[in-house]
Amino acid sequence: MKSLVRLLRSQFEVQWVVLQVVASIIHLFSDTFRPYIKDFYVKGIDSSDVACCKLHIITRLVDSSNFAGVLRELQACIRHCIDDVASAAVRALGQCAHLLPSVLPSCISGLMQLVKTN
16 A cells, blocks of 8 residues: 555656545555555645545544544645635545544634634
8 A cells, every 4th residue: 555655746647546546445445544644635736636535535544543633634724725625624624523523622623723813
């Protein structure tokens, strides 16, 4: 899986194909990909489609041990990304709260921090 994740550093076309493959198999291999969750964080140069696909993958890899980092990543996307990616990040945060009910207070608190700063 490490080789597959390494391909995310390739040209856009290769990156897009890798993300589509990962998104289609993530439910089968989430434990295998979980150590590489930071490789799926959104970069400023990512297109909207790539960023949204990465957010989808991140929500499938989130667990209680990596949630704090995911929350920071989603907050950064909401603050700094274009509207469609920011909207996808808000939906991803809701998905995290749905999948991990124990983090619901952190999700709400994180959104409230964003509202207060804007």
